[in-house]
Each structure stands twice: as structure tokens, then as C-alpha cells.
Amino acid sequence: MKPAALLISFCVYFNASAQMQRRPAFDKAIGSYELNFSKATRFNIVDGDSLLYIHVIGQGKVPVREGTDGRYVVDIVQPQATIEFLDDSNGKYSKFLWRQEQRDFTWTRAAADSTLQPDTASSPFAGKYELPGSALPIFIKQNAEGTLRSLVFGETPLIFKKHGDTAFEYRNRDFLVRLSFHDLKDGKYQKIDQKRSGFLEFVRLGTNDDDGYFKTIPNTKTGFSRTDSLQGMLTPLRTCYDVNYYNLDLTLNPSTRQLSGTNKIHFRVTEDFSRMQIDLVRNMKITAIKWKNRPLSWTRELNAVYINFPQPLKNGSLHEISIEYNGQPQPADLSTLSGGFLWMHDRNGNDWIEVVTQGTGASVWWPCKDHLSDEPDSMQINVTLPKALKNISNGRLRKQTPVGDTAIRSEWFVSYPINTYNVTLNIGDYQRLSDKHINGKDTLDLSFYYLPYNRRHADTLLAELKKMLKLNDRFSGPYPFKRDGLTVMEAPYPMEHQGAVSIGSINEPIFSSVTNIPALTTMVWHEVGHEWWGNSVSVSDNADIWFHEAFATYLEIMGHEAFKGRQAAIKKLYSDMPSNNEKMVGEYDVNHFKLNSVYTKGAWMLHTLRSIVDNDSSFFGLLRGIQQEYGLKTINSDTIINYVGRYTSKPLRPFFEQYLYHAAIPKLEMKMDTSANGNVLLYRWKTDVTNFWMPVRLLLPGNRSLDIVGTNTWNKTNIGNIRLDEIKLDKDSFYVE
Ligand SMILES: [Zn+2]
Structure with a gap:
């Protein structure tokens, strides 16, 4: 996943930041509202920091201040807008009017x-x-x-x-x-x-709080809630079963944005139970849950669904439950990285839709055990759509059949474990290029889907993909999902959906004809790189998401190095420096998804590790070793720290702990002892962790260098006739101070 630029919206345009106002009693206003004639314009009224905010999906959140006549003022939109809430006969406002001077175009x-x-x-x-x-x-x-x-x-x-x-x-x-x-x-x-003239009328979504629910990703600023631990924590209600297979069968109507369907969950009991938890956001309605063709009862708490069985299920036994559900899944909001459906159009005005849910979780659109630790061994994804539309999901297309005169059903099968957030729909006027990647005796089927006007760019990007795959055989080893083949496509948002990888829109802005092939090539490296780093070897808690992003970002750097040389790769590393104001690892058990520094700091950390290993074939062997050992499995930070320690036989645990669990990077303290015969350099690492150990290279006058190994205690080396201010750290190779 890569943060992207904001999109456009129907009627409001933000500028600058606003003055904060104290919050009056706004409870009646809080909820989600849609423009009464356009599902594309959705506002969530939320509170936070004692302020009322209007969250415009796709554009972010701005505060609202109380004006006169019971109206509220949104200063940040241009021109200034006022909101008038109406009809609170049921205790909540059922709508509001948005008044804004309209521009002529x-x-x-x-x-x-x-x-x-x-x-x-x-x-x-x-x-x-x-x-x-x-x-x-x-x-x-x-x-x-x-x-x-x-x-x-x-x-x-x-x-x-x-x-x-x-x-x-x-x-x-x-x-x-x-x-x-x-x-x-x-x-x-x-x-x-x-x-344009007149006011816009926004109508509350549904009649109760749950209907207008919008799931955002938790972050440390707003604190974690029961919602977050219900999703992020592995309680006995979730560890009592292991998912083997999901069989998801959906019907989607893009014009009403309604989705209905059934998910059949096959699982193995790992501890006797008569009650289990699955996850589905509370704005999606469940109409039936069945087991052995009998209806089961269930209760809901926030986004958790507790299913009751009439008798205990025995350890080791296999079961299937089916969950029938429907609703209007939430739109994705790129401005806050909240997942959901991206309802876009292509340059011909055709529907172009993508589902992106990393972080927020797949349970914003289908019921599942929404925890990274439990991937099904395989999955079926069946989607029925209006006939004119084409869907690309994960894995292989098994079948495409007409349903009546007006609809078409596509059946996709993933024959490997898959993270639930990787499950996707990509609906558009797609064309396909097919090709093969041959590695020794292995042949990998390739598909590249593109929109008809981007054929020329698709050819270029497919060629770049093949170059990437060839090099990555050396960096990461063989492609992990060979049976399913590799599909790469342009889609509105770049995301590493397994076997259906999106590199984002070929045009940026997406309605324009502008194309940046070097940036898209980087995206190929990054998003396809996630097939190894994130999709095959996956973290079991979002707190460790650095592992996905650090390796995918460093693959970009290695790709750059292979084609443009080391200096260009170093320059690319420097082009986006981390801020080091927080640690990379997040909070465990609360589905803590934060991206911030994990790309750049993660890449610098791996670059530093490579310099410590100081032998590229050994470093690439380490990368391939991780793939070999943990491919198609879930891991955590510790797994990787231990593996690197074993592989390198170096005491690198404190190295990882400093970079991952602390904001600051290691700082080398140096002083000169001139009392001895010849200059003696004294040096030690200043770190938050103890027992730190790390080699580093010093650059000396006359293009000389000196490799030293530092710890937290003073070490010394005879350095000859050199002044302290003539010694530089090799910061191109080591991310240290
Ligand atoms: Zn990524």
C-alpha cells in the first residue's frame, strides 16, 4: 500500500487550516449523511477533541463552528459554507442543508x-x-x-x-x-x-446509529477502543477455530452501491466450543447464519458477531457455517487510509471500482475472522455484476457465466493462503495482456490488465514487470503463488492484492492523460514485491507492518540500484528521509495500523543491515532464506530478529530493537585521546537499548576508510595523525548519527 493524492468531490473544496472552536452539545448531529441525489458525496459528522468535525470522504476532516440562528459554519471550504441541521423528532437530526455560494463553470x-x-x-x-x-x-x-x-x-x-x-x-x-x-x-x-444555485440536502444514512457507521483505522492519537481490541485481540472465541476455506458469493449493484451475499466459512475446531466470534462491521446486516442447514442464533457487539451453537463443537472436527448478509459497504477514504470501496470512473466515463481494505480490515465488506494470524488455505470469490462490467479478483478466473439477460457472474479461486485484506474486486473496462516469466524449469503465467486507452503504457509496464521478476528471483527467490499465476493491473489505488496486484492508476491525476512511467515502475517493484514480503510471508499483527513495507520499499531501492547504479539508489534513499519521531512497531492486539515511517526508516534499516552483513550474496541469501523458511506463513518481528541472528551469527537483536522499538537511531559518540603516542580514537554507541553492537565505517581524509565495531562502552583504536573533525560517518551505508 502507498499513500496517494486526494481525489475530488462534488461540491466542496478545502483550503488552509481553521480556528478551533469549543464543542457545544452535538450528539444529535453525529452520524453519516449522503447527498440526497448522489451516493458519491458522503459526509460523516464526528466529534473529537471537544469539537465537531465534518469528515468529507476522500478529503479529510475539518472542524465546524457554531454560528448564529442554530447554524454551523464550515470555514475551511471555499467559499465558506453553512450547515443547518433539521428534524430531530427521533432524537437525532435526520438531515442537514448545506448552503454554499455556488461557482459558475x-x-x-x-x-x-x-x-x-x-x-x-x-x-x-x-x-x-x-x-x-x-x-x-x-x-x-x-x-x-x-x-x-x-x-x-x-x-x-x-x-x-x-x-x-x-x-x-x-x-x-x-x-x-x-x-x-x-x-x-x-x-x-x-x-x-x-x-448552480440553492442548497444541498444531506440525509442521514439509515435510521439507527449502526446504519451510518463508518470504520476508521485506530491510531494512537485518538486512543484505542473496544472496537479495536475486538478486532485486534485473539480471544478464546477466535483461537478456538482455524479457518480452512472461505467461499464468498456476492452480488453487487454499482448504481445503488448495495451488496448482498453469503460467505461460507470452513473451519477446524482447535478447542471445544459452543460460541465463536466472527467479524463484520455493524452497518452490514446479517439475515441468517446456518450450520448443517439449521439456523443459528447470534448477537453483535460493535463489529464482532458472536455465533451460538446448540451443542459444543469438538476439538479437531471440521465444520461449515454460512453467513447471509447485505448492506451498502463503506466507501474508501484515502485521506484517512480508511478502507472500503473506491467508486471511480475511467477516462471514458465507465465505472472503475476497486476494493481496498488494508488496515481497516476485510470485515468492512464481508464476514470473516478479521485477524491477520488466520489465513484460509484457499478461497473462492464469486461475484455477480451487471452484464457490462468485468471483475478481476484474486487468483485464477475459473468461470464466467451469464445470469439471466442482465448480469454476469465471475468465479475466482485462490489456491494459497491469503490475508483477508488482500481479497479484492476490481471492476472496470479492462483489457488483458498475457505473458510468461520463465525461471529455469519454472514458468509463471502473467496477466496485465489495463484500461483500453493505456495499451502503450501497459506494454511498457509489462516489460518492466518481467525485468523486475527476473532480478527478484535473485533477491527474494521464486514467485510464491505460482499455481495462481501473477496478475498485475492498473486500478485507482496502488495495493498489493495477492495475485491481483494494483500499481495504481496509469494516469495521474487519474482523469488526465498524464503518465509517469518511472514512478509506475517503482510501484511495480513495490507492490509486486509485496507478493513475497507481506503476502507470502505475512505479519500476524498490524503492529509489525514495518516488515511488509520496509522490505517492499527496499526492493524498490535494489531495483533502482540494479538499473541505475548504487549512487542513484542512495540518492533515492535520501529523497525521502524518516522523521524519527515515533517507533516503527505499533501497539499489539488492537489492530494498530500506521504507515508513517515504516517505508523510509524501514528501508534505511535494511540498507544498514546490508552494510553490516557487508556481502551482497550473503545479504540476498538472507532475504531468500526468510522466504524459504516462512513463505506462506505468518510471522512477527521476533521471528525475523531471531532468523537474522541465526543466519548472520551476529548479535543483532539490540540493533533491531533500537530501530524498531525506539524513535531515535543509534548515535556514535567519538572523542580523541591525544595523550598517548599517536592519536587514539575513543568511540561508543549511544542507544536506548543496552548491549548494542554494530559495525560502522568511518570515512577518513585522503579517501581512506576505517571499519570499526562499536558497543555501548568506550572502545578505542589507533587512528594516526587525524583530527576528530576530519572523521566522518559513512552515512550512505549506515543510517546512524
Ligand atoms: Zn507497500
């Missing part, structure tokens, strides 16, 4: 682009128009009955009615959008003036 017909779907519409109105300066597109289609369908990129389509010869209007309560077409040329209008 002029859209300009997009220049013809031979890579996009040709404009064959006979209507003078239809076509793709852009906002100059941003290239943000609006797609206009003419319907048979004379209405227009407009789709602004990333939003919900609106139907406009004719209002005069060249004008169309969309009206919803007080809200009015008017499109006036002008500049007719060769039978096509070239410009649209857009005027």
Missing part, C-alpha cells in the same frame, strides 16, 4: 483523442467536456426521450431535462443546476455554461 469540449472511445453520438450536446486548468471531465449522453445524462468524473450521474432549445436543468428540491450549451461547430456544441 464553463466546460469546454475535450479535444479529440484517438486513444479514447470515439464520440459517435449524433446529438450535438453529447460528448466529453473538460474544465480548463484541471482537465476534470464531464460526460454528456443524450437519452432517447430527449433528456441528458451527465456524469462528472467520480460522481453519480444526473438526469437533466430540456429547458429551452440549448439549455437543460437538473432540479432537486431547492438545488438547481443549469447547463447552457453554446458555440455550435460542425454540429457539436463546444461549450457549456454551468450555473
Whole structure:
């Protein structure tokens, strides 16, 4: 996973930061609201730090202050907006009005682009128009009955009615959008003036608190809650069974964003029990849970589901339960790394949807044991969609069958263990390139999925993927999921979904034609690298997520080094320096997912380890050794620390403990003893941990260097006729002070 840029939203644009205001009694307002005519615009009203916040999905959180007349003011949006909450007859506000001075826009017909779907519409109105300066597109289609369908990129389509010869209007309560077409040329209008007026009405999602629930990832700033330990802790209700197989069968309707389905969970009992916990966020409804075709009873606590059996299940026995459920899964919010569905559009205006749930957890859209320690041995993912849409999930496509006249069902099978957060849907107008990666006697099937207008870039990136795989055989060993083949694709957000790896959008911004191949090549290294580092060898608690990100990021560096040389790789390391204001390892048992420094500091730590090992074939052997020993298994920080200690026969535990469990990096203290015959350099490591041991290289005048081994106590070496200020640390090789 890689943090990405923010996307756009329907009606609000943020700037600057705001003055904080004290929080009045806001309980009635808290909840999730959707624009009454567009599911694409969702606001969560939340409280925190004694303030009321409006969390705009995709854009982040801003405070709201109390104004006059019972209205609230959102200063940070441009232009300033006011909110008026209405109808609290049930103890909670059921809606609010959003008033904001509306901007006028002029859209300009997009220049013809031979890579996009040709404009064959006979209507003078239809076509793709852009906002100059941003290239943000609006797609206009003419319907048979004379209405227009407009789709602004990333939003919900609106139907406009004719209002005069060249004008169309969309009206919803007080809200009015008017499109006036002008500049007719060769039978096509070239410009649209857009005027908007009136207020927007936002409606509370559902009738109770659970319906509007939005799951965010926990962080140390807001503290951990019962929700976090229910997900993050392995209690007897979860350790009493081991999942063997998930059989997930879903129907998704993108226009209503509703999902319904069944997950069959096959498990082995590891301790007698009559009650078990599974996980599903509380805004998703469960309609039945069955065992041996009999209904089971269940209760829910926050996002945990406790299932009761009529008799104890015996240790060692195998069972299947099925959970039927439905709901509107939450949208992903990239601004807060909250997982869910990304409902996007491609440059032709077609649906482009991706599910990303790392950190937040798969239980935002399907019921499972949502803990990293328990991966199923295999998994089936069946998805039924409207006929025009194509879905790519993990593993291999086994079957694709029409369902009636209007739907299509795709059946995917993963024949290896898989982290629940790696399970994904990628829905779009995908095209496929196929190829093979040959390593000795092994042949790996490759697929690269791309959107039709990116064929040329797809060819380039597939070639980069093959180069990466060839080199990575040496760095990480053979591809871990060979039976399933390797699928890489462009999708809105870069994420290492197992066997369905997304390198992000080929275009950035995603509605533009701009492409940065070097950045995407880095993404290939990073996200595909996670197949080894994260997907095959996986941590069993998010607290140890550094292991996934440090290795994937260092693979980027090694790839860079292989093609561009060591100096370029070092430069890349320096281009993104860690802040060292917190430790890399998070809190255990609370699903603590934080990314911050784990990329850069993690990569620097591994780079330093490589310098300590001081022999590349030994270092790469270490990497391949970890893969060989722990492939398709879960590990924790200790597993790796112990393995490296055994492999290198060096006392490296304090080294890892300093980098992982403390914010500060090792600092070398040096002083000169000039009283002796010739200069004697005294040195020791200053660290938070004790018994620290680490070699380091000193750079001396005249291009000389000196390798020393330091501990927490003073060591000395005869250094000859050199002043202290002439001695430098080799910081290109060792991340120390
Ligand atoms: Zn990553």
C-alpha cells in the first residue's frame, strides 16, 4: 500500500487550516449523511477533541463552528459554507442543508483523442467536456426521450431535462443546476455554461446509529477502543477455530452501491466450543447464519458477531457455517487510509471500482475472522455484476457465466493462503495482456490488465514487470503463488492484492492523460514485491507492518540500484528521509495500523543491515532464506530478529530493537585521546537499548576508510595523525548519527 493524492468531490473544496472552536452539545448531529441525489458525496459528522468535525470522504476532516440562528459554519471550504441541521423528532437530526455560494463553470469540449472511445453520438450536446486548468471531465449522453445524462468524473450521474432549445436543468428540491450549451461547430456544441444555485440536502444514512457507521483505522492519537481490541485481540472465541476455506458469493449493484451475499466459512475446531466470534462491521446486516442447514442464533457487539451453537463443537472436527448478509459497504477514504470501496470512473466515463481494505480490515465488506494470524488455505470469490462490467479478483478466473439477460457472474479461486485484506474486486473496462516469466524449469503465467486507452503504457509496464521478476528471483527467490499465476493491473489505488496486484492508476491525476512511467515502475517493484514480503510471508499483527513495507520499499531501492547504479539508489534513499519521531512497531492486539515511517526508516534499516552483513550474496541469501523458511506463513518481528541472528551469527537483536522499538537511531559518540603516542580514537554507541553492537565505517581524509565495531562502552583504536573533525560517518551505508 502507498499513500496517494486526494481525489475530488462534488461540491466542496478545502483550503488552509481553521480556528478551533469549543464543542457545544452535538450528539444529535453525529452520524453519516449522503447527498440526497448522489451516493458519491458522503459526509460523516464526528466529534473529537471537544469539537465537531465534518469528515468529507476522500478529503479529510475539518472542524465546524457554531454560528448564529442554530447554524454551523464550515470555514475551511471555499467559499465558506453553512450547515443547518433539521428534524430531530427521533432524537437525532435526520438531515442537514448545506448552503454554499455556488461557482459558475464553463466546460469546454475535450479535444479529440484517438486513444479514447470515439464520440459517435449524433446529438450535438453529447460528448466529453473538460474544465480548463484541471482537465476534470464531464460526460454528456443524450437519452432517447430527449433528456441528458451527465456524469462528472467520480460522481453519480444526473438526469437533466430540456429547458429551452440549448439549455437543460437538473432540479432537486431547492438545488438547481443549469447547463447552457453554446458555440455550435460542425454540429457539436463546444461549450457549456454551468450555473448552480440553492442548497444541498444531506440525509442521514439509515435510521439507527449502526446504519451510518463508518470504520476508521485506530491510531494512537485518538486512543484505542473496544472496537479495536475486538478486532485486534485473539480471544478464546477466535483461537478456538482455524479457518480452512472461505467461499464468498456476492452480488453487487454499482448504481445503488448495495451488496448482498453469503460467505461460507470452513473451519477446524482447535478447542471445544459452543460460541465463536466472527467479524463484520455493524452497518452490514446479517439475515441468517446456518450450520448443517439449521439456523443459528447470534448477537453483535460493535463489529464482532458472536455465533451460538446448540451443542459444543469438538476439538479437531471440521465444520461449515454460512453467513447471509447485505448492506451498502463503506466507501474508501484515502485521506484517512480508511478502507472500503473506491467508486471511480475511467477516462471514458465507465465505472472503475476497486476494493481496498488494508488496515481497516476485510470485515468492512464481508464476514470473516478479521485477524491477520488466520489465513484460509484457499478461497473462492464469486461475484455477480451487471452484464457490462468485468471483475478481476484474486487468483485464477475459473468461470464466467451469464445470469439471466442482465448480469454476469465471475468465479475466482485462490489456491494459497491469503490475508483477508488482500481479497479484492476490481471492476472496470479492462483489457488483458498475457505473458510468461520463465525461471529455469519454472514458468509463471502473467496477466496485465489495463484500461483500453493505456495499451502503450501497459506494454511498457509489462516489460518492466518481467525485468523486475527476473532480478527478484535473485533477491527474494521464486514467485510464491505460482499455481495462481501473477496478475498485475492498473486500478485507482496502488495495493498489493495477492495475485491481483494494483500499481495504481496509469494516469495521474487519474482523469488526465498524464503518465509517469518511472514512478509506475517503482510501484511495480513495490507492490509486486509485496507478493513475497507481506503476502507470502505475512505479519500476524498490524503492529509489525514495518516488515511488509520496509522490505517492499527496499526492493524498490535494489531495483533502482540494479538499473541505475548504487549512487542513484542512495540518492533515492535520501529523497525521502524518516522523521524519527515515533517507533516503527505499533501497539499489539488492537489492530494498530500506521504507515508513517515504516517505508523510509524501514528501508534505511535494511540498507544498514546490508552494510553490516557487508556481502551482497550473503545479504540476498538472507532475504531468500526468510522466504524459504516462512513463505506462506505468518510471522512477527521476533521471528525475523531471531532468523537474522541465526543466519548472520551476529548479535543483532539490540540493533533491531533500537530501530524498531525506539524513535531515535543509534548515535556514535567519538572523542580523541591525544595523550598517548599517536592519536587514539575513543568511540561508543549511544542507544536506548543496552548491549548494542554494530559495525560502522568511518570515512577518513585522503579517501581512506576505517571499519570499526562499536558497543555501548568506550572502545578505542589507533587512528594516526587525524583530527576528530576530519572523521566522518559513512552515512550512505549506515543510517546512524
Ligand atoms: Zn507497500
